[in-house]
Amino acid sequence: MNLLTSEHIDYIIKDLNYRGIFAETIQDELIDHICTAVEAEMATGKKFIDAYHLILKSFGHTGGLRETQKKVIQSENTKSRNMLKNYFTIAMRNLRKHSFYTFINVAGLSVGLAICFIILLFVINETSYDKHFENGDRIYRTKSEIKFGGNHYNMLYAPPILASALVAEYPEVEAAIRFRERGSYLVKRNIDNIKEDNVIWTDKDFFKVFSIPVIAGNAETALAEPNTIAISEKIAEKYFPGENALGQTLILDNKMNVKITAIYKTLPQNTHFHFDILISLEGLDEAKRLVWYSNNFQTYLLLRPGSDAKQLESKFTDLVIKHAMPQLAEVLGGDFTMEKFIAAGNKMEYTLQPLSDIHLKSSLQGEFEPGFDMAYVYLFVAVALFILMIACINFMNLSTARSANRAKEVGIRKVMGSFRSHLMRQFLTESILLTFASILLALGIVYLLLPFFNQLSLRTLSIPFNQPMLYAVMIAAALGVGLLAGIYPSFFLSAFKPVNVLKGNVSLGMKSGFIRSALVVFQFTISISLVIGTLAVNRQLNYIQNKKLGFNKDQVIVIEDAYALGTNRIPFKDEIMRSGKMENATMTGFLPVSGTWRSDNPWWVEGRDPAVQENMVSIQNWRIDYDYIKTMGMNIKEGRDFSRDFPSDSSAVIINEAALKSFRFDGEPIGSKIQSFRDGPDGGPDKDNPISLTVVGIVENFHFESLKQNVSPLMMELSKRAEGPISFRFQSQNTKEVIQLVETKWKELAPGQPFTYYFLDERFGTMYASETRLGKIFGIFSMIAIVIACLGLFALTSFTAEQRMKEIGIRKVLGASISSIVMLLSKELGKLVLIAFVLAAPLAWYGIDWWLKEYTYKTQVGVGLYLIAGIAAFFIAWATMSFQSFKAASNDPVKSLRSE
């Protein structure tokens, strides 16, 4: 029935086209329909042209055809997918067309997002500490505040008896355990010793309080006997690879044989302690003392469900009155009463700290590991958000600045019937698309940077690829940041009046720049503040490193665990001295860096009444040897150093300037005597035999703790026993040679024992490790902030230069020099940077002041620092701008003017 010829079909196609049927979706279908209908008519004997017109008539001629086409298109366009597809296509085209600006935006945004991501991971990690313990909300630990004899302690150390007293007195306490740190241990299975740092003594209820999965052994009976230990899986695998460690024996410090009674799962990273070996406190005599005046044990409590910690805490005052005070009265004797004790401004107070506060809100004496400061968490979050905002501002500024280029598009779209909401959606799609690309890129950046960040922050963060939360956050971030960055430009651009823009009044780009200027000022205020902050932190660190400390921290090597040498300690020291490479050597654990030995006792000037509390001076009591002061490079201000020429020096003492002030000697301090009680056989002070020491010298104050603290009173006497690490002061610049010399001797005299050492200045540096890290992290942050801000400035300048191409050409033709044009172009933005500096200075001052508050000894932050930061920021900004300005200014004017 092929009545239609090819020519007929061509005719129909052409005619329909002519009548305005061209929509892809309907064209073919209509052609086929009409052809079929025409054929049907022709079959009844009609001529082609008559049949065609008859069919056309049934469609309603041109109008009807078009109406059908329109209806079909409309019925399809109700699908939002098509609409989004359209937005998407246009957005892609726009982004590709302006790839330079897209690059600036994506680069800035992805770096900003990456920083935010890392900080987010970090914050999540920091807030997850100790959350894995089942009874976490019922675990508390005690804090002690003790103020006595001129000393003020805020610490975690509590008396050995406190734990048992709490369980006995208060029914709401389900269990209480104590910890006792005794440093690192040498651990041996057969022959070789390995040094283990994470070793602690604890009570048998450890596993009751902390829900740590026990893999082997009975959690309830483990640690119940003396000389038993529980070890982590890690240690079990280290010493007993592929064997069952339970019931086996290890040797600690060459003398303690201990049996393994439990193996527990190694503690996760986000725990405030990481003990690998737990030794039963049953075997420690010190733990059995029933005294209240010695504080050495960290005490943790598990409360019964539903108990009120605050209420329990309020009962502790009674506990102190009932138990501690009578004992104190007995020990101190005389006219001691509780009332006098308090009237003299003294204090003995125990409070509770919930487990959840430990990592972020606590830094007391006796922490197992350094925590992190909540304030820094907030600071990090703030800085990360600021960086992200700087990146978003780049996007806003570039979009609005380039509005001139898109004004025509907006005009035409509006004339064609686009609503404002359509346009806004279009612009938002662009920004969301851009953010999405940035987020993917950011993920890559995070992946690459995380190892470095982990190194810097001492964490083991990783991207949680297996968690659906990650993807939800990513999508939410893309939408959120996309909206944040796109909402202002979309309002701004969609508000154009089509009449104005199509007439050609489109100089909007550079004119309505108030908001843009404000945003640039904001960007640079943040960047400059960060730069000033970084400089201040580094200056303080420098100050600490170079401050006169009262001793010489350089060129001293400290050999740890000298007890492993046994009786070879003295020969070891002497033989190394004989090599002639060392200047001096001393053997003591009392070193002027924190984390070494400390001992605190009350002393008084001979002749004064020890029962009168004002006479007592709480003082660091260090036991050293003849060569200590020389080795450490301390200065004797008055009197003399200990000397082997004076046999009477066994009862001599050297005090520091702070102690001199506290003792308030009546006459000449040199030759005066000070007294104290030594521990008696029962563990309490032996009051019948006070010991007397004669002051022979006064040593210049030296810093033996962090510079955050004042130098406190200190006395040094000769040690009766040779013990503790051995320190050598060496002359040689070649430290390798020094280490080699000591190590060979060590291996000779202590075969099979691990050789560990540190340099005093390194250990000194670790006291400020967190500050150093902060300085580094801040340095990186401020660098990134300023780079992103400058990226934006770079793009803005290049845009301005582009806009003013003709103007520059004309100026050059009229004789303007390159430098004057560069000035002209950078002037405006330069002004903004200047304003930003003025705003940033007080902001930074406030921040630095807050940070330096905790240091007793701090550097002076003068105007100079601000000026350096300001000039640096201005110079960087100016260099960025002048690169573009110079390019524009040195253009051949013929080129820019020719096109007119």
Add this chain to the structure above:
Amino acid sequence: MHSPELLKGTLQTILLKVLKDNGRMYGYELTQRVKALSEERILLTEGALYPALHKLEAEGMLKTEVVSMGKRVRKYYSLTPEGRSLVKERVSELIDFIKTMSSVLNVELA
């Protein structure tokens, strides 16, 4: 011939039912089939037919396949599984409606 106004609400139902009974069909074929079934009392206009078909397709009730016929191409419509379940619903709905109408208008259906 019935008025197009009356047909308006039932167009989709007619198309779905016819497609269900006849398998795949193209536009012109559909108009012819309805014309024959209704003894020329229902004449689908192209202006109503194609928008309705495209809408049903967009909603996922119909699927299409394109067959090339020399110079022209022919687009066949058929039901998707979703469309198939919709037919039943729509037809019973319409029968209900007719019943309601008959009682409202107080006439007995033949």
